[in-house]
Amino acid sequence: xxxxxxxxxxxxxxxxxxxxxxxxxxxxxxxxxxxxxxxxxxxxxxxxxxxxxxxxxxxxxxxxxxxxxxxxxxxxxxxxxxxxxxxxxxxxxxxxxxxxxxxxxxxxxxxxxx
Amino acid sequence: xxxxxxxxxxxxxxxxxxxxxxxxxxxxxxxxxxxxxxxxxxxxxxxxxxxxxxxxxxxxxxxxxxxxxxxxxxxxxxxxxxxxxxxxxxxxxxxxxxxxxxxxxxxxxxxx
Numbered sequence: 001x002x003x004x005x006x007x008x009x010x011x012x013x014x015x016x017x018x019x020x021x022x023x024x025x026x027x028x029x030x031x032x033x034x035x036x037x038x039x040x041x042x043x044x045x046x047x048x049x050x051x052x053x054x055x056x057x058x059x060x061x062x063x064x065x066x067x068x069x070x071x072x073x074x075x076x077x078x079x080x081x082x083x084x085x086x087x088x089x090x091x092x093x094x095x096x097x098x099x100x101x102x103x104x105x106x107x108x109x110x111x112x113x114x
Numbered sequence: 115x116x117x118x119x120x121x122x123x124x125x126x127x128x129x130x131x132x133x134x135x136x137x138x139x140x141x142x143x144x145x146x147x148x149x150x151x152x153x154x155x156x157x158x159x160x161x162x163x164x165x166x167x168x169x170x171x172x173x174x175x176x177x178x179x180x181x182x183x184x185x186x187x188x189x190x191x192x193x194x195x196x197x198x199x200x201x202x203x204x205x206x207x208x209x210x211x212x213x214x215x216x217x218x219x220x221x222x223x224x225x226x
Contacts, residue, residue, distance in 0.1 A: 033214065040202075041219055042204050043204070044217070045214055045215070045216055050213075098170070099162065099211055100145055100170050100208070101159045101162060101172070102206070104149075104158075
């Protein structure tokens with residue numbers, strides 16, 4: 001089936017540290033999206049990527065669309081307590097049968113110690 | 115610009131009942147997709163509507179259905195509720211087939 005492997009599953013870091021997480025798949029993606037979700041809320045879009053090799057930043061967040069189109073990573077620099085939450089990667093797989101469908105990773109739970 | 119609005123935020127239903135959830139997408143967006151989020155399965159795609167037509171459907175039983183109206187608002191219906199249907203149901207709004215997808219706050223459904 002169509003799956004995204006996201007790692008790590010959880011991270012517990014010190015405030016000020018940098019964070020890196022990634023997603024990989026055996027399928028080719030034409031879109032990668034990164035979201036953050038707080039408890040009881042819907043996912044909030046952080047970064048969108050559309051081209052292989054694309055590197056995009058949003059404040060302290062940087063994400064890249066892998067060259068093979070099968071992976072993506074998200075970096076958070078100089079973490080702060082409000083970065084706490086669950087981060088999801090999501091992507092659209094190439095092909096008409098996948099129209100409008102996002103495949104999600106399992107999520108990375110980030111905890112930041114002040 | 116208003117975001118994606120889902121109603122209601124919380125629902126408690128009894129097994130065997132049916133439920134209807136509503137989603138109003140961002141103004142101008144024509145694509146609405148629905149997802150089920152549970153601790154065990156994560157976020158799973160239910161279906162996607164574009165200009166009142168269902169374009170794609172996930173691997174859920176026929177008890178799960180949806181529709182989209184001419185103003186792009188969408189509803190999803192779950193009939194004959196089961197305990198396992200308890201989940202956070204999320205709707206996402208997109209301008210088209212590809213591109214960014216923006217989520218609502220979700221509807222928390224509890225089946226007892």
